[in-house]
Amino acid sequence: MRRMIALCLMLTAVGACSRHDEARARQDARSAVADVKAEARTVAADPDLKKAGAEVKKTAAEASHAIKATANEARHAVKSTAREARRKADEG
Numbered sequence: 001m002r003r004m005i006a007l008c009l010m011l012t013a014v015g016a017c018s019r020h021d022e023a024r025a026r027q028d029a030r031s032a033v034a035d036v037k038a039e040a041r042t043v044a045a046d047p048d049l050k051k052a053g054a055e056v057k058k059t060a061a062e063a064s065h066a067i068k069a070t071a072n073e074a075r076h077a078v079k080s081t082a083r084e085a086r087r088k089a090d091e092g
């Protein structure tokens with residue numbers, strides 16, 4: 001949201017500028033985009049971040065398996081309880 005506001009302000013300012021100022025603002029914007037792209041590539045290639053990402057993925061998979069196992073145990077417990085309740089109701 002802040003970026004959008006900054007972009008709107010920049011575009012408004014560019015509209016009031018001379019051609020020279022407009023060209024300088026355009027070049028500054030291109031330079032900023034290039035800097036962001038370069039940083040993104042650097043971050044994407046960072047081995048520590050790749051390792052952290054792999055660890056997060058592994059932990060998420062382990063958590064998923066644990067949740068599935070717990071849900072399966074709960075399902076069996078509910079079925080068992082329901083069977084027991086039916087049996088007791090039938091006995092009367």
